[in-house]
Amino acid sequence: MANQTLSQSHRSLVPARLDRLPWSRFHWLVIVGLGVAWILDGLEIQIVSQAGYQDSLGLSNGQVGAVGSVYLAGEVIGALVFGRITDRLGRRRLFIITLGVYLIASGLAGFSWDLWSLLLFRFVAGLGIGGEYTAINSAIDELIPSHYRGRVDIAINGTYWGGAALGAMANLYLLSDNVPENIGWRLGFFIGPLIGLAVIGLRRHIPESPRWLMTHGREEEAERTVDDIEARVEAEGKKLEPVPDSKALDVTPVPNVGYIQxxxxxxxxxxxxxxxxxxxxxxxxxxxxxxxxxxxxxLENFYGVSKAHTSYYFFPFALGNLLGPLLLGHLFDTVGRRRMICFTYTLSGLLLLVSAYFFHAGLLNATTQTIFWCVIFFFASAGASSAYLTVSEIFPLELRGQAISFFFALSQGAGGVVAPFLFGHLIGGANNPNPDRTPLSWGYVIGGVIMILGGVVAWYFGVDAERKSLEDIANPLSVSRSSTPPAAAGAAAAPA
Structure with a gap:
């Protein structure tokens, strides 16, 4: 393979050719092969959140929250490390490596013998999943045509809840009286690796991102990759219209971007x-x-639900989270990103405030609390998925992986890592017959207000990226738009 030097310029139609493709089996391959990352994450967090290991390892509620926080801390570090590597070495290498890291660490978690061994294995599993987020989001957004990018990205992020439902289904049996207490939760940690092994072969058929190749001096390889994708589409009997030369980009590959730049x-x-x-x-x-x-x-401390039965309440909760992105996702491509982000964030925050009032007043039971969660997260799930879409598409291509990792790390450090530990302590000690609802109620109020503020920010600072090429949303560092009208080039390169 002859790679072009970084100083060599070339004209490329790669982005325009990818964006004009009709939907095909190739795009389903991308979704299935790469989208499993979110299913695995949902499965992992569900296994941990039900805390089947709590009694076996003698953990307090605060320590259970710490297990979740350590996993998220691993995701943060994994995203930062692998995010930079995926921008340097490509998407394809990384989504194979990160899946391998996850498979090994998650399997080892099933052999944990105390709190510290569990924390270590969960941390390493988080490293793999954090790396998955950066490589996978980058690859998906760069391979999916612009008209479908929003709904596809949001729907794939929403499949997290399919994995969570799978974990809950497994726990119905694994945490029941039919399985020894010290065995069931261990078996749960092996489910994710089994699924991951099944998709490794599938990922081998997904090519490197042609957009990444184009901006890294490998234009010939990028062209061949697009040729192959187009051949797959045409083999399905779909006719492809030629792409006009006016859509060509003048590309001069740039060196790797340093932290200061x-x-x-x-x-x-x-x-x-x-x-x-x-x-x-x-x-x-x-x-x-x-x-x-x-x-x-x-559910256990305030509503007296047994540990084994919490899964029954989780299924409708997961269903609401899954249906939100699936049913609302297309609106992010039609109504628009900014409007839909503001709507989903603000409405979910308001509903959480209402639920906080009813919870504090003692007017809810396990069923009505779950109904509130279902409705709240029907909207919040679509909004949360759009956050990953947004940070992936609004920055230059050469920084896509690092942009995802950077903002993912900041968000998890500022909100994600702290939240499970904080709320675990707000719930209070286990086996308290009359737990105080006030601390947790204020926690819900804080969460609702934070979501509303997120919606307001999206309304004023949002980017109308719907149905636009990634190169029109943020001009790549390596691209000169001399072949396009000046007005279009200026609009594409301008900050929000």
Whole structure:
């Protein structure tokens, strides 16, 4: 393979050719092969959130929350490390490596013998999943045509809840009296690796992102990759219209971007977009990790639901989270990103405030509390998924993986890592016959207000990225638009 040097310029139609493709089996391959990352994450967090290991290892509620926080801390570090590597070495290498890290660590968690061994294995599993987020989001957004990018990205992020439902289904048996207490939760940690092994072969058939190849001096390989994708589409009997030369980009590959230059791009060239990405990621991370990691503890401590039966209440909760992105996702491509993000964030925050009042007043039971969660997260799930879409598409291609990792790390550090630990302590000690509802009620109020603020920020700082090419949303660092009208080039390169 002959690679072009970084200084060599070339004209490329790769992005335009990818964006004009009709939907095909190739795009389903991308969804199935890469989208499993979110299913695995949902499965992992569900296994942990039901805390089947709590009694076996003698853990307090606060320590259960710490297990969740350590996993999220691993995701943060994994995203930062692998995010930079995926921008340097490509998407394809990384989504194979990160899956391997996850498979090994998650399997080892099933052999944990005390709190510290469990924390170690969960941390390493988090490293793998954090790396998955950066490589997978980058690859999906760069391979899916612009007309479908929003709904596809949001729907794939929503499949997290399919994995969570699978974990709950497994726990119905694994945490029941039919399985020894010290065995069931261990078996649960082996489910994810089994699923991951099944998709490794599938990922081998997904090519490197042609957009990444184009901007890294490998134009010939990028063209061959697009040729192959187009051949797959045409083999299905679909006719492809030629792409006019006016859509060509003048590409001059640039060296790898250093941290100082990256900071200047994020906060100098795109300050409002950086503020938008940070606020969206922090608010959804705080809400989700606070509720999801501790929902089983709430059902057990405030509503007297047994540990084995919490899964029954989780299924409708997961269904609402899954249906939100699936049913609302297309509106992010039609009604628009900014409007839909503001709507989903604000409405879910308001509904959480209402539920906090009813919870504090003692007017809810396990069923009505679950109904509230279902409705709240029907909207919050679509909004949270759009946060990952937003940070992936509003920055230059050469920084896509690092942008996802950077804002993911900030959000999890500011909201995600703190939330499970905080809410675990707000719930109080285990086996308390009359737990105080006030601390947790205020926790729900904080979560609701944070989500509303996220919606307001999205309304004023949001980017109308629907149905636009990634290169029109944020001009790649390596692209000169001399072949396009000046007005279009200026609009594409301008910060939000």
């Amino acid at each position: 990256m900071g200047k791009i994020f906060f100098g060239q795109y300050p409002s977009r950086s503020f938008l990405g940070f606020s969206m990621m922090v608010t959804q991370a705080f809400l989700y990790n606070a509720i999801f990691f501790t929902y089983a503890l709430v």
